[in-house]
Amino acid sequence: MNDIVEKLQELFGLKCILSQHEAAHRPASVWMSGAALHCKALARPKSTDELAEIMRICHEYAQPVVPHGGLTGVAGGAKVSGDEIAITLERMNEIEEIDVVNKTVTVQAGVILQDLQQKIADQGFLFPLDLGAKGSCMIGGNIATNAGGLQALRYGVMRQLVLGLEVVLADGTIISSMNKMMKNNAGYDLKQLFIGSEGTLGIITKAVLRIEDAPQSRNTALVCLESFQDAVQFLHEAKKSLASLLTTYEIIWQDYYQLMTSAPSPYSPPLPQNAPFYVLIEALGQNQEADTALFEGLLESCFEREIITDAALAKSQQELDWFWGIREQVELIFQVHHPVFLFDVSLPINTMESYVEEIKGKLQNRFEQVACYAFGHMGDGNLHLFVSTDENHADTRHQVEEIVLTPLAAIGGSITAEHGVGLEKKMWLHLSRSQEEITLMKTLKTALDPKGILNRGKILA
Amino acid sequence: MNDIVEKLQELFGLKCILSQHEAAHRPASVWMSGAALHCKALARPKSTDELAEIMRICHEYAQPVVPHGGLTGVAGGAKVSGDEIAITLERMNEIEEIDVVNKTVTVQAGVILQDLQQKIADQGFLFPLDLGAKGSCMIGGNIATNAGGLQALRYGVMRQLVLGLEVVLADGTIISSMNKMMKNNAGYDLKQLFIGSEGTLGIITKAVLRIEDAPQSRNTALVCLESFQDAVQFLHEAKKSLASLLTTYEIIWQDYYQLMTSAPSPYSPPLPQNAPFYVLIEALGQNQEADTALFEGLLESCFEREIITDAALAKSQQELDWFWGIREQVELIFQVHHPVFLFDVSLPINTMESYVEEIKGKLQNRFEQVACYAFGHMGDGNLHLFVSTDENHADTRHQVEEIVLTPLAAIGGSITAEHGVGLEKKMWLHLSRSQEEITLMKTLKTALDPKGILNRGKILA
CATH class of the missing domain: 3.30.43.10 (Uridine Diphospho-n-acetylenolpyruvylglucosamine Reductase, domain 2)
Structure with missing residues (x-):
C-alpha cells in the first residue's frame, strides 16, 4: 500500500x-x-x-x-x-569548518543553534544569531525562516549572516552555492531565494555563515520610562552615543512586566511595577572600562533629562539571567492564560504606540475578558503580541487575527517580522503583499517545484 | 518598417x-x-x-x-x-521622501548617486554607497549591479542598503515591494531577485534605501608595508582596535603606486615609492578627538611592531583628495596604456598574494611586454586588476581573461565581486558557478521573462 x-x-x-x-x-x-x-x-x-x-x-x-x-x-x-x-535534518549536524582567518563557519543544516554558538565561542568568536529557542532550533530552520532574534539590531537577521548555501531542489538537484566571499556578483544570488522561503522552494542542507569577533565587554540595563515617546527618544540617544555597540533594545509594556514579575513567575521585580514602559538595553563592545563609562554616561544623561525615570544595571551573571528572563521566558504566559495567540509584527517605530492602543481597544470591545501583552525588538521595528481571550470558539483565533493584523496594511507594516507565514498567517498575506507580488511568488514556486511537493500549502494558498 | x-x-x-x-x-x-x-x-x-x-x-x-x-x-x-x-531611466530622477525618523530614503531609479549623497548629507545623514562613478551612475544601475565601492567594508554592498524595491517585469507588470521595515518575513523576499541581476529579470524603477547617521569624525592615512602578510596583520589589528569605525581598507601594489605618483600623473608621492605595498585606511566615527587618538594609536602601535614601516596622515581636505586620488583616479592608467583589460575579482584574503604572483608570472610568460596593476578593496576580499599588453589582436583579451580568471575556480573565488557579468564575463561564469546553478538561473530567467526580451544575452549565454 x-x-x-x-x-x-x-x-x-x-x-x-x-x-x-x-x-x-x-x-x-x-x-x-x-x-x-x-x-x-x-x-x-x-x-x-x-x-x-x-x-x-x-x-x-x-x-x-x-x-x-x-x-x-x-x-x-x-x-x-x-x-x-x-x-x-537532525542527522546532518556537523560543523564542517571554522575558518578564523576569513571569519566563516561551514555547517550542516541540522546543527542546533546553541551548539554552534558554543563551538564558535570556544574559538574566541561570536555567532551572533540568538533567540529563545536556541537550545533546540536548527540552523537550517533558522535560514529557512530568516530568523531575527535578540541581536539583529547590530548584527542583522539571518539573511545577513549567510554567505553561502547548499540546497536540494524538489527534483533532487543539488544546488551548491557555498560561497565564502563577502562580495560575489557572478550571476544571480540564488541563495536569497531559499532564505526565508520556509522550505517551499528547496531543502537547505548546508551553509557558510559569517562569524564575528567575540565581544569583550557587556553592559546591560533595565530602565523605566514614563511614555512611549520617551522610549523613542531613549533609542535615539542610545544609537547616537553607543553607535554600533548597541546590540539589543527591547521594549516591554507595563502589563507584561507585571505578569513576568508577579507569582507564579519566579522573577521578582528589579524595578517598581508602576512604570508605563520598560526597556532592556544591552551594548557589546571590546573594552569593558571605556564601554561601561559610555553606557553609564548614557543612562545618567537620560536620567537627568528625564527621558528615563529609573534604571537597574546588571552587575552579575545572576542579574543578567534575571533581567533577560523577564523579557524572554514567554512560556510563563501559558501558565496563566489559555488559549494564547502569538503575533510578530513589523511596523514603523513611530506608529507602535497608537497601533497597540488601537488593537487593545478593539479587543476589549469584542471580548469580555482579554489580555494583550506587547513587547519585543523595538530597535528593529518589531513587536511581539501575545493575546488571550476568555473565549475559545472555532473562530476566536480568526477574530483576534483580524483585529491585530488588519491595521498593519494602512501603516505599511508586516504581518510577520521574523516568525514567517507558514500555515497560520497565509490567509493574511494580502495585508502585507500585493496581488502582483503574490502572483510572482507563485510563479517562482511553480518554476522551482512544478509538482508542488515541497512543503505543500505553506505561505501560498 | x-x-x-x-x-x-x-x-x-x-x-x-x-x-x-x-x-x-x-x-x-x-x-x-x-x-x-x-x-x-x-x-x-x-x-x-x-x-x-x-x-x-x-x-x-x-x-x-x-x-x-x-x-x-x-x-x-x-x-x-x-x-x-x-x-x-534618466527622467525618473526624483527623491520622493527622506524619512529621518525611520532612516530611509525613497528614490526613483534615475537619481544620480552623487546627487543622492548630497541631498542626504544636507539633512545631516549619510547615504553610504560610494564609488568612482558617483557623478554619473544612477541608483537603479547601482541596484541592478549590486554595487560595492569604497565603504562596503563597514556599510555593506547595495543589497544590504535596499529595504524596498519597485520593478517593472518583462510583461509590464508592476511589482511594488516598497517595504520600509528592517524585518519582513511575509512571503518571499522578491526584491533580492532583482538586486544584482543586471536588468535581466525586471527593470528597477524605485527603491527604499537605508540611510545612516552622518559621521562626525574622519581619519585617513596612507601607509607603507614591507609584505602582503603585514597587510593582512595590519587589517587584523585595524579591525580589532577600530572595530566598526573601520570604513575603508584599500591595498595598492607597488607598481600601481609608482604609476599614480609619477608623471604624467598629477600626484606626487606622499610616501617613498619603494615600499612593496601601500594601504589607504579610513575610519569614520562620531567623536573626532577620541577617534583620532584611537586611529593614531593603531598606527603607532603597528609602526613600533614593524607591521607598517611608514605612514602619512591626511590633515586637510587637500591631502584627502591627494591620497584618495592616488587610489581612485584609475583613468590615468588609460593615458599610459592601451588597450587595458579590467578585472574585479573576489578571493580569500590569504590567497591574494600568491594569486597575483601567479597571474603576473603567466602574463609575463605569454606576452613580451605586460603591465598588471593590482589594488582594491582588500578588506572586502576584492581586488581590481588592470592589465595591459603590447599585443592587441582579436584574441588578446580572451587570452588575458583566461590567465586572470581561470585560477579563481580552484581557490573558490569569484570572477566578479562588484562589476557584474554583463556580456564580457559570461563565458567565464562557469568558473564561479556550477552547471546546476547556471541551469537554475536560466529557470528563473525563463519564468520571469519567457520571451527573453529583457537585456537579452547578458549574464547567461
Whole structure:
C-alpha cells in the first residue's frame, strides 16, 4: 500500500526511513501542542547525496514532503499531515569548518543553534544569531525562516549572516552555492531565494555563515520610562552615543512586566511595577572600562533629562539571567492564560504606540475578558503580541487575527517580522503583499517545484 | 518598417521615444568607448506607469529592450544593438521622501548617486554607497549591479542598503515591494531577485534605501608595508582596535603606486615609492578627538611592531583628495596604456598574494611586454586588476581573461565581486558557478521573462 515508503526503506534502511508507526513516538511538528507526530513516514538522511536521492524518488512519485528542523516554529511551517513524508535534518549536524582567518563557519543544516554558538565561542568568536529557542532550533530552520532574534539590531537577521548555501531542489538537484566571499556578483544570488522561503522552494542542507569577533565587554540595563515617546527618544540617544555597540533594545509594556514579575513567575521585580514602559538595553563592545563609562554616561544623561525615570544595571551573571528572563521566558504566559495567540509584527517605530492602543481597544470591545501583552525588538521595528481571550470558539483565533493584523496594511507594516507565514498567517498575506507580488511568488514556486511537493500549502494558498 | 517604434512614438510622443537617428547624438552604452549610441530607439519614460505601458507593448511585439542607467558599467551590461530598444531611466530622477525618523530614503531609479549623497548629507545623514562613478551612475544601475565601492567594508554592498524595491517585469507588470521595515518575513523576499541581476529579470524603477547617521569624525592615512602578510596583520589589528569605525581598507601594489605618483600623473608621492605595498585606511566615527587618538594609536602601535614601516596622515581636505586620488583616479592608467583589460575579482584574503604572483608570472610568460596593476578593496576580499599588453589582436583579451580568471575556480573565488557579468564575463561564469546553478538561473530567467526580451544575452549565454 505504501509503495514509496517501502521503496525508500529498502534503499536507505529502517534507521533512515521511519514508518508512520515509529514516527509516532516523536513529538508533533507544532510548538507546545503535546501531540504525537503523524506522518506517512519520517526520513532522516545522513548526507546531502542521500537527501537528493530521496527527493528524486519523492519527485518521481509526486510525494509531498515537509522539511523539519528543530520544530520550534510558531506559524505551522513544519506541520505535516498523514499523507506527507517529513524529512528531518537532525542527522546532518556537523560543523564542517571554522575558518578564523576569513571569519566563516561551514555547517550542516541540522546543527542546533546553541551548539554552534558554543563551538564558535570556544574559538574566541561570536555567532551572533540568538533567540529563545536556541537550545533546540536548527540552523537550517533558522535560514529557512530568516530568523531575527535578540541581536539583529547590530548584527542583522539571518539573511545577513549567510554567505553561502547548499540546497536540494524538489527534483533532487543539488544546488551548491557555498560561497565564502563577502562580495560575489557572478550571476544571480540564488541563495536569497531559499532564505526565508520556509522550505517551499528547496531543502537547505548546508551553509557558510559569517562569524564575528567575540565581544569583550557587556553592559546591560533595565530602565523605566514614563511614555512611549520617551522610549523613542531613549533609542535615539542610545544609537547616537553607543553607535554600533548597541546590540539589543527591547521594549516591554507595563502589563507584561507585571505578569513576568508577579507569582507564579519566579522573577521578582528589579524595578517598581508602576512604570508605563520598560526597556532592556544591552551594548557589546571590546573594552569593558571605556564601554561601561559610555553606557553609564548614557543612562545618567537620560536620567537627568528625564527621558528615563529609573534604571537597574546588571552587575552579575545572576542579574543578567534575571533581567533577560523577564523579557524572554514567554512560556510563563501559558501558565496563566489559555488559549494564547502569538503575533510578530513589523511596523514603523513611530506608529507602535497608537497601533497597540488601537488593537487593545478593539479587543476589549469584542471580548469580555482579554489580555494583550506587547513587547519585543523595538530597535528593529518589531513587536511581539501575545493575546488571550476568555473565549475559545472555532473562530476566536480568526477574530483576534483580524483585529491585530488588519491595521498593519494602512501603516505599511508586516504581518510577520521574523516568525514567517507558514500555515497560520497565509490567509493574511494580502495585508502585507500585493496581488502582483503574490502572483510572482507563485510563479517562482511553480518554476522551482512544478509538482508542488515541497512543503505543500505553506505561505501560498 | 519600424512598426513598434512608430506605435510607441504615437502613444508617448517624440520626447519620450527617440528614434534611432536622434539617439545617435548620445554616447554609446560602453564606458570610455567614445562611440555613438546605436539602437532601434531610445525610450525615456517619465513614470513607472509609462514604463509599464511601454513594456506591455514591447512584450506584445517580443521586442528586446536594454535598460540604461548612467552607463558607467564596465562589463557590457548596458550594451545595445541596432535591433534593441534602449530604455533610460534618466527622467525618473526624483527623491520622493527622506524619512529621518525611520532612516530611509525613497528614490526613483534615475537619481544620480552623487546627487543622492548630497541631498542626504544636507539633512545631516549619510547615504553610504560610494564609488568612482558617483557623478554619473544612477541608483537603479547601482541596484541592478549590486554595487560595492569604497565603504562596503563597514556599510555593506547595495543589497544590504535596499529595504524596498519597485520593478517593472518583462510583461509590464508592476511589482511594488516598497517595504520600509528592517524585518519582513511575509512571503518571499522578491526584491533580492532583482538586486544584482543586471536588468535581466525586471527593470528597477524605485527603491527604499537605508540611510545612516552622518559621521562626525574622519581619519585617513596612507601607509607603507614591507609584505602582503603585514597587510593582512595590519587589517587584523585595524579591525580589532577600530572595530566598526573601520570604513575603508584599500591595498595598492607597488607598481600601481609608482604609476599614480609619477608623471604624467598629477600626484606626487606622499610616501617613498619603494615600499612593496601601500594601504589607504579610513575610519569614520562620531567623536573626532577620541577617534583620532584611537586611529593614531593603531598606527603607532603597528609602526613600533614593524607591521607598517611608514605612514602619512591626511590633515586637510587637500591631502584627502591627494591620497584618495592616488587610489581612485584609475583613468590615468588609460593615458599610459592601451588597450587595458579590467578585472574585479573576489578571493580569500590569504590567497591574494600568491594569486597575483601567479597571474603576473603567466602574463609575463605569454606576452613580451605586460603591465598588471593590482589594488582594491582588500578588506572586502576584492581586488581590481588592470592589465595591459603590447599585443592587441582579436584574441588578446580572451587570452588575458583566461590567465586572470581561470585560477579563481580552484581557490573558490569569484570572477566578479562588484562589476557584474554583463556580456564580457559570461563565458567565464562557469568558473564561479556550477552547471546546476547556471541551469537554475536560466529557470528563473525563463519564468520571469519567457520571451527573453529583457537585456537579452547578458549574464547567461
